[in-house]
Amino acid sequence: MQSVIRIILQRLALGLLTLFVVSIVIFTAVNMLPGDFAEAILGQGATPEAVASIRRDLGLDQPPITRYFQWLGGALQGDLGNSFAQANFASFAGADTGVSTTVAQQIAPRFENTMFLAAVTAFIAVPVSLTLGILAALFRNSVFDRATNVTTLTSISSPEFFLAYVLILFLAVLNPVLPSLSNIFDGMSFGERLEKTLLPALTLTLVVTAHMMRMTRAAIINLLASPYIEMARLKGMSPMRVIVKHALPNALAPIINVIALNLAYLITGVVVVEVVFVYPGIGQLFVDSVKIRDIPVVQACCLIFAAAYILLNLLADILSILSNPRLRHPK
């Protein structure tokens, strides 16, 4: 068990380092984009005086290195700063109107929504892909196996927005069973929220199922040639029992890895789906913020995305270690 804790600590330290590097990369990348917040927000009204005044108010006139360390200093103390958009409003009014919010306040409800969508999707996608994977391995090379493969591969090869529109066409326009608009908001009951979230969740399920299902199938088939499986078969076990009881536990490690990777995708890769369904998640906020070069919000979103990847991968590794006695007790 001690080795597991050591691994966790090591990985967390490395994760922090990764986050630091990510923040530098994002900051540099956003700064290299043409135009800055002042120019983006003013658009046609970008007179030199107005641009200069907004830059002065937001401290954009300082050299990038200074700005980065100011931000980093705040972030280390848990203060992700104020979004430019909100800060700019305070200065528009000539005084603080009391509506200005911190980045954390702005992101929190959106992140909650994204997590809800990810959870609903995972709740559908993981059992479905595991079942399909196991059944495909059981009936490999049958019509069922081929049909499952073709369907899932088709859905993963199509762009997300296309899948979204196909689902809208069939489930919202032709057979109006689900709403095409996922505008969830505070104060909705869980049932309503779930109903509104179902279409985006189904779209994402179609996107992530192929990967998980095929990995399950491959990992199990890989093991089916092993002597101990043959032994089990010779004992006269049913094929289903052989797979679920004997093959699956040993195939868990790669499957968990793939599931973790796809869960991370559900948090970080939902931008397009959120836009199509008007789902108020973090992806939409991220896109809006990049458009207006609102660096504090972009930074915070990226850190969340990176942290999600790091933590889920860590979780996957730990679970694979725990699922495999050989890794649990290294020589």
Next chain:
Amino acid sequence: MTRISRRGLLKTGAAAGVLAASGLPLRAQQRGGTLRLGLAGANTSDSWDSRTHSDSFMIMAGHGAVFDCLTQVAASGELVGELAESWEASADAVTWTFKLRPGVTFHNGKPFGADDVLESLNMHTAEGAKSAAKPIVENIAEMTKVSDSEVQFTLKAGNADFPFLLSDYHLCMFPAGQIEEAIAQGIGTGLYKVESFDPGVRVLLSRVDSHYKDGEAGWFDSVEMIAINDASARMNALMTGQVDAVNRVDFKTEPLMRANPMINIFEVTGNQHFTFPMLTNVDPFTDLKVRQALKHAVNRQELVDKILLGHGAVANDNPIGPANQYFADDLEMNDYDPDKAASLLREAGLDGLSIDLSAANAAFPGAVDAAQLYQASAKAAGININVVQEPDDGYWSNVWLKKPWCACYWSGRATEDWMFSTAYEAGVPWNDTGWENARFQELLLTARAELDSDKRREQYREMQMLVSKEGGTVIPMYANFVDAHSTKLTNSGTIGNVFQMDSSRLIERWWFA
């Protein structure tokens, strides 16, 4: 008001009037129901501070429902009082006296009066405030409270349009002494009060119990405004019946929506226009003949057909549009005429012409394609246009006002004077052509203070002619405001054309059939 079909309008090139595509019979208004709107133009940085409003979502929520201005432009285009009952001017249009409507209260119960007017207008000139309506308020030399229900303005220079300017959507009335609170919570005098506000996502409004517009406007019990910036998602929401009306119809899916019997498309030609400004102080655009040659080298109808897909009207290099009072639609047309363009070039002593045209879709949707069509049509006149595709980012800072010839758009202004003094008066920062014309300057000042409507019409006509013939801007087209609604909704049959969604007042003016 005459009804003209879109095709008919295009054929004649006439751009006047309101196009009500719905053609619904007039029905008696009735109260009730929840209106659900799916709207583009929302941002996470939105607030109830009307000084910052610039996009359709907050304009509709603020000026169109929660707040009132002193005056408003009725659907017919006529100026009527909103919080002001009546007004009168001195003969030189310098001193204006406004009588305020009695018995009006804000949503928090505070009565509306002269102090609110003074303080609300002063917000725009406050130290450090960056209001788009600052120029309007800055022209007020003195504001005096005559009584609780009367305000007198003394202007720095006479302006006959002053009451018109007060209808601007930035100049909403806030409760004096509680402005910060009102901005935070959205407390106005409008027909609808704010129930909940999630910036960039959703606004929920409910009808106030009694209002001075009772019987004239405000038919819905409550309104839900949903931010849907993605065009396909917005169209889907209307097609699947999850919202009752949407703004900015996607031209590509417009035929599909038109085919749906449950949906009506309504479009109006307003003042929004797309332009190609040339810097008239940079060669070769210093030469009037070159500018005129370029004006005759563009096939305007082709641009309307291919860039706007028919949702617009041909413009005659005139920034004043059909939604303006003194729009001159009978000026001699700058037709597409390659021979004339070529001969104008010869008169300028040039044998062919080779110039750069900078464009990016940030200027207006389809600007790059429009520049390429321009290039093709100009070739016949021996003009070689080199289209330079600029990046969208930083377009307004790095290209517009900097490159000798580029693409640009204007949403138009409610009055002639406002439009001209924003972009055509000599020396103003947004004069994007650097054009200076002595006669034009003289007329601008005279017409501004002229109270006689007939004389003004004559003066503005001459100014429009000057800009069209001699100015540095090629204005090939007016772009329509194209919106759509479910057939469950209905309206009086007259749709405002100052802005999209019935001049952004659909919430007040429409009702469920």
